[in-house]
Amino acid sequence: MTDDRIASARHRAKVMSAEDAAILIAPNTTVGLSGFTASGYPTAVPLALAARIEAEHAAGRPFKLRIWTGASTGPELDGALAKADGIEFRLPYNSDPTCRDRINRGEMAYSDMHLSQVAPVAWQGFLGPLDTAIIQVTGIREDGALIPASSVGNNKTWLDRASQVILEVNRWQNPELLGMHDIYYGTALPPNRVPIPLIRAGDRIGEPCFRCDPDKIVAIVETDQPDRNAGFTAPGPDDLAIAGHLLEFLEHEVSKGRLPPSLLPLQSGVGNTANAVLTGLIDAPFEDLSAYTEVIQDGMMALMDSGKLRVASSTALSLSPELTERVNRSMGDYRDRIILRPQEISNHPEVIRRLGCIAMNGMIEADIYGNVNSTHIMGSRIQNGIGGSGDFARNAYISIFMSASTAKGGKISTLVPAVSHVDHINQDVQVIVTEQGLADLRGLSPKQRARVVIDTCAHPSFRPALEDYYQRALKGSYGLQTPMLLDEALSWHSRFVRSGSMAPL
16 A cells, blocks of 8 residues: 555555554654644554653663644644653643643643744754754655645754654554645754745745655655544633624724725634634625635634635644645645645745734733733633744734633633733733623723723723723722732732632632
């Protein structure tokens, strides 16, 4: 069954088992792996590597690796290596629960980076050498070109930078993926950078396949494993309310002439709220939509299937299990409407600013002045990471952050006097939406922002406490540009850590 996926005889000679391939990876080295969400990530070699690491540990021989990926991956990669205690260092984004626990216990070093910056930083040498790349592909052409899988991520950079390359050729991936990708090889380091020639979301500026020196490829492993993205639950009342507020806002912007009737390219984070917004656009009065984003999820596919979404550019598909199977079976139907790019292009600030994306991302909390925390619980426990939200928020035409106004069954207010960790400064946050309402913060001073956030977005059970804090800050603050009571600003978080609730005692 090898010939139809590996058309190059030179490459077929390197086919081996996952166990034999794992032996080629030395301890205390750096490994770059494919995968952006649980799409297009290697499975067989990481599992074999985890088994080898466990055996080495049992024999008293330490074995850990520095792991680079595109973003989060799946249980056969992040989960398996973390359970084997095989990860010393991880970047740039993680959602695996075992990794998260090890990071928060101080057992694993973690660098949370803007996704657009990973490839340039690797090329600049700031991360050190890359010893091995393990990349999933759909197939290998006769000329040696590698057909990408359902995500691109940092694969181009890992293939270029690694000293040795291990490929997983996944037969599950539909060969009709060929032609969906746009692998751009025109990036360079200063002082030789040139503008990226991409002016519309649907532009193709690169090549359909990866290049890779055949001499660097030391092993090829054949697999047949589906992508393992988690499913989405049906949108709840809060999700639908947030979607309603946001869609009303977009209609208002069109009526004022600040957005065209087809809007501008959409960017959306992952989650139930984002899905509710995207699905809601099906019945909204907008046509000929486009998307320039980092992941394509269920709501965006529904929008495309409805005929409302003309084209979507991304670096990965991130679909529920049911939709994954259907889309994979009919991949050819989407090849002209979906473009998968390297994440250094899908998240590139220059392109985002040029296209004028409408950025819609989730948050953990926001403060009354519009600063947003999207990564940490109570200031110190990492949840996942910043992902691409910063790439888009700072450079978007409109930057929107969304969340329910409370969490943990009402014990946490997501609107607080001061965020416990800042990922997005207030200058990068233009709109905040909760189920309570939408706060348009554009052009407002800090005190004006506080007024609209408290009145519009805060939950009624926490609004009086926010109002009380703000009024006392107006009287007792060191300055009145951004009134703050230094002794109280984080007291809500302290109260939760002590008592399990932010509610006033």
